[in-house]
Amino acid sequence: MIPPGLTADLCLKCNICTASCPVAAATDLFPGPKAVGPQAERFRHPKLPSPDASVSWCSGCGTCTRVCPHGVNVAEINIVAKARLVQEHGAPLRDQAISRPHWLGALAGPFAAIANPVLRQRWARRAMGAVLRIHPDAPMPAFQRRTLRGRAKRHRVRSPRDISTSPETAVAFFHGCSAEYYEPGLGLLTLRLLEHLGLQPVIPPQTCCGLPLQSNGLFDAARAQARRNARSLAPFARAGIPIVGTSTSCTLALKHDYRAILGLEGPDFDEMAAGTYDIFEFLVYVRPDLLHQPDLRALPLRVLYHPPCQLRSHFIGTPAVQILSRIPGLEVVLSEAECCGVAGTYGLKSEKFPVARGVADSLLAQIEQVQPDLVLTDSETCRWWLAGLSGDRLVHPIEVLAASLGLVALPGGRN
Amino acid sequence: MPGPTMPDLVVIGAGLTGLFASYLAAAKGARVTLISFGRGGLSLSHGCIDARYPTAARSIPEALPHPIALAGADALRAGCAQLNNLLSAAGVGYVGSLDDSVETLTPLGGRRPTQFAPESLVIPTQLLDGRAAIAGILGFRDFMPALATRGWQGGGTAPACLDDLPWPGAPPRRDLYATDLARRFESRQQLASLCDLWRPLVAGIDCLGIPAVLGLTDHVRVKAELESSLGLRLFEIPTLPPSVPGLRLETALRRAALAAGVTLIEGARALGRLEGNRAKRRALGVRVETAGGTRAISADKTLLASGGILNGGLHTDHAGSVIEATFGAPVAAHATRAAWVGPALSGPHEYPHFGVRVNDRMQPLDAAGELFAEDLYAAGGLLAGVDRVRTTCRQGIDLATAYRAIEVMLA
Numbered sequence: 070m071i072p073p074g075l076t077a078d079l080c081l082k083c084n085i086c087t088a089s090c091p092v093a094a095a096t097d098l099f100p101g102p103k104a105v106g107p108q109a110e111r112f113r114h115p116k117l118p119s120p121d122a123s124v125s126w127c128s129g130c131g132t133c134t135r136v137c138p139h140g141v142n143v144a145e146i147n148i149v150a151k152a153r154l155v156q157e158h159g160a161p162l163r164d165q166a167i168s169r170p171h172w173l174g175a176l177a178g179p180f181a182a183i184a185n186p187v188l189r190q191r192w193a194r195r196a197m198g199a200v201l202r203i204h205p206d207a208p209m210p211a212f213q214r215r216t217l218r219g220r221a222k223r224h225r226v227r228s229p230r231d232i233s234t235s236p237e238t239a240v241a242f243f244h245g246c247s248a249e250y251y252e253p254g255l256g257l258l259t260l261r262l263l264e265h266l267g268l269q270p271v272i273p274p275q276t277c278c279g280l281p282l283q284s285n286g287l288f289d290a291a292r293a294q295a296r297r298n299a300r301s302l303a304p305f306a307r308a309g310i311p312i313v314g315t316s317t318s319c320t321l322a323l324k325h326d327y328r329a330i331l332g333l334e335g336p337d338f339d340e341m342a343a344g345t346y347d348i349f350e351f352l353v354y355v356r357p358d359l360l361h362q363p364d365l366r367a368l369p370l371r372v373l374y375h376p377p378c379q380l381r382s383h384f385i386g387t388p389a390v391q392i393l394s395r396i397p398g399l400e401v402v403l404s405e406a407e408c409c410g411v412a413g414t415y416g417l418k419s420e421k422f423p424v425a426r427g428v429a430d431s432l433l434a435q436i437e438q439v440q441p442d443l444v445l446t447d448s449e450t451c452r453w454w455l456a457g458l459s460g461d462r463l464v465h466p467i468e469v470l471a472a473s474l475g476l477v478a479l480p481g482g483r484n
Numbered sequence: 485m486p487g488p489t490m491p492d493l494v495v496i497g498a499g500l501t502g503l504f505a506s507y508l509a510a511a512k513g514a515r516v517t518l519i520s521f522g523r524g525g526l527s528l529s530h531g532c533i534d535a536r537y538p539t540a541a542r543s544i545p546e547a548l549p550h551p552i553a554l555a556g557a558d559a560l561r562a563g564c565a566q567l568n569n570l571l572s573a574a575g576v577g578y579v580g581s582l583d584d585s586v587e588t589l590t591p592l593g594g595r596r597p598t599q600f601a602p603e604s605l606v607i608p609t610q611l612l613d614g615r616a617a618i619a620g621i622l623g624f625r626d627f628m629p630a631l632a633t634r635g636w637q638g639g640g641t642a643p644a645c646l647d648d649l650p651w652p653g654a655p656p657r658r659d660l661y662a663t664d665l666a667r668r669f670e671s672r673q674q675l676a677s678l679c680d681l682w683r684p685l686v687a688g689i690d691c692l693g694i695p696a697v698l699g700l701t702d703h704v705r706v707k708a709e710l711e712s713s714l715g716l717r718l719f720e721i722p723t724l725p726p727s728v729p730g731l732r733l734e735t736a737l738r739r740a741a742l743a744a745g746v747t748l749i750e751g752a753r754a755l756g757r758l759e760g761n762r763a764k765r766r767a768l769g770v771r772v773e774t775a776g777g778t779r780a781i782s783a784d785k786t787l788l789a790s791g792g793i794l795n796g797g798l799h800t801d802h803a804g805s806v807i808e809a810t811f812g813a814p815v816a817a818h819a820t821r822a823a824w825v826g827p828a829l830s831g832p833h834e835y836p837h838f839g840v841r842v843n844d845r846m847q848p849l850d851a852a853g854e855l856f857a858e859d860l861y862a863a864g865g866l867l868a869g870v871d872r873v874r875t876t877c878r879q880g881i882d883l884a885t886a887y888r889a890i891e892v893m894l895a
Contacts, residue, residue, distance in 0.1 A: 101661070
């Protein structure tokens with residue numbers, strides 16, 4: 070992979086990225102992706118301090134890279150430049166903490182019965198705001214007492230050799246931190262759905278994808294986790310076992326960020342990237358034979374689907390829409406927002422919250438205007454964020470597919 | 485739900501041609517996957533539809549047939565009509581006709597004829613009545629009213645050049661882009677205080693030209709409110725990119741295409757025909773480069789709408805070879821690189837003529853004049869037979885050839 074900085078010279082200054090950037094649209098503190106990216110890159114010398122800190126307003130949503138018609142890796146340039154700032158100035162305790170959702174989940178999970186009610190208290194959030202600078206209004210997920218791995222022991226394998234059935238039916242599930250610590254129910258449902266479709270889902274050894282560390286500029290710690298994942302997951306890819314995830318930002322890290330942003334190289338990373346799929350991408354492009362039209366029950370619902378910015382960076386379109394549009398009676402309205410604003414951990418930070426909230430405005434207005442029965446989005450951080458801001462119940466599109474297959478009751482609608 | 489007899493289509497490129505073709509095909513019930521490496525170039529466009537096609541053969545100097553001659557005048561008429569229907573349904577408000585022209589003002593003060601233009605860009609008759617002015621906006625460096633008033637070629641007396649009009653509230657912390665201003669104009673609260681601020685500054689003026697920044701989707705309302713509050717006639721003048729009129733056109737087309745059921749894959753580079761394809765005369769869809777790796781998108785028919793030499797559809801090298809960038813279709817071009825450009829910077833040049841030769845079914849031909857691939861079609865800026873820079877029917881070519889291609893592909 071080309072180091073992102075070397076793509077700066079491809080910039081034609083056409084401003085397509087500037088016109089599409091959701092952060093530049095929300096605040097004039099951010100000069101825009103072209104200005105802090107390919108343009109400012111000329112002033113960044115490896116041996117000299119970063120000339121300007123305005124790139125730190127970039128949320129890392131990746132829109133700029135996706136819309137660039139000339140191959141400039143704008144977002145990647147900016148994420149690397151942000152990490153340089155962290156190297157020079159250090160990361161606050163807050164960023165060290167929120168970039169390790171797996172530690173937080175493992176530490177606080179056993180005390181969920183105490184931690185969750187406390188964290189719902191205004192005084193607790195004010196204290197977190199004062200001490201850690203986590204914005205009191207930023208929605209946060211609830212901890213769960215039991216993890217997915219604890220509840221799905223029979224699916225756990227150490228290597229492809231542990232799989233008894235034919236490799237054609239095996240699927241390796243990358244649950245990420247969210248399904249492991251915060252939404253184990255979603256993970257269990259996904260395993261059930263894959264089994265229902267005739268596959269044998271297994272859970273390989275894995276750790277947090279490292280994306281939150283990367284977004285907070287802690288590249289060395291992120292690389293350590295990336296290497297651990299590559300060591301344990303690459304053998305599955307090599308054995309022809311697809312690695313499937315429901316968290317679109319984790320799967321993007323496996324596919325793209327390890328190589329293109331963290332600069333990791335080697336066959337393990339290439340094979341893991343090529344063998345990793347978003348779950349709907351898997352159902353559309355890898356195994357289109359699994360879903361049969363007669364098995365899909367009608368769902369008379371109007372839903373608004375927001376493809377997370379990080380799903381869009383997979384460059385696979387919106388495969389969830391391709392699947393959901395096959396469900397009789399279901400009307401899918403597409404979100405017109407490039408990003409919901411939170412961009413992982415960006416919106417949690419006190420200084421960034423107002424900007425992230427501004428980015429969310431257009432999507433919240435569309436939800437208000439469409440009045441859907443349900444709002445769907447794949448990424449957990451988008452769901453937590455939008456549920457907190459809108460008061461709606463947010464669901465993963467896989468829950469709607471599972472409902473149409475008769476695996477679960479219809480998720481609850483608007484409040 | 486696509487009908488059982490409808491083909492699966494892949495369209496490559498999301499500029500005017502690709503978005504319009506995708507919309508047409510999906511609206512007729514085809515399953516369409518639109519693949520776009522980056523966002524299409526409409527944000528670089530003035531947003532007008534130039535479609536003056538010289539019907540007399542002698543006025544077309546190119547040796548190869550003109551794309552509209554191949555697509556047919558009926559396709560031009562039908563394509564323009566379809567686009568206008570789409571735009572009026574979207575509330576974007578275009579005016580004009582194929583048989584006549586309307587005029588917009590260039591940022592340099594010239595009159596520019598076109599066939600269909602956003603109503604807000606058309607020069608009002610009041611402009612030459614003496615109490616007209618052109619103004620920029622403070623903090624916006626991409627428009628200079630003096631360029632238009634000093635270089636005036638619009639006939640009559642040049643309008644007055646006003647000082648840049650201020651924006652209410654704190655000054656911006658960076659240079660504003662046209663898109664920033666457009667979003668600010670759409671805020672009802674800001675618009676009210678802006679009117680109070682501007683009213684004394686434009687007193688006595690009947691007709692005011694300002695940069696084209698009056699909102700990204702809600703500009704018809706914004707313009708009407710400004711006109712009634714300020715008591716004058718307003719019109720917009722195109723600016724440097726990002727061009728708001730171009731973005732309005734893109735938004736309307738994109739919304740219509742997605743609402744018709746088009747699957748848009750943005751960011752993926754199209755690499756070529758499907759692998760393992762023994763039948764060399766078929767593309768069978770396209771391979772694309774995604775974040776994880778190469779994926780195959782199979783299709784019954786594939787439309788190339790990837791643009792001309794300035795837009796990514798053609799690949800050139802330093803040795804002077806020119807080839808179609810995705811499937812490697814041959815390109816009508818000068819083999820010697822020195823012949824690509826003429827002596828004067830402003831042209832004419834040879835390179836804007838380069839393009840793929842197609843038949844009257846919009847199918848690329850090989851060097852021998854045979855079909856390059858049975859299931860491959862091409863439309864828009866990629867086509868040979870016209871100087872893309874100097875033509876008076878650039879968007880007309882895009883619409884006519886897209887219309888014709890989809891007509892044939894769905895037949």
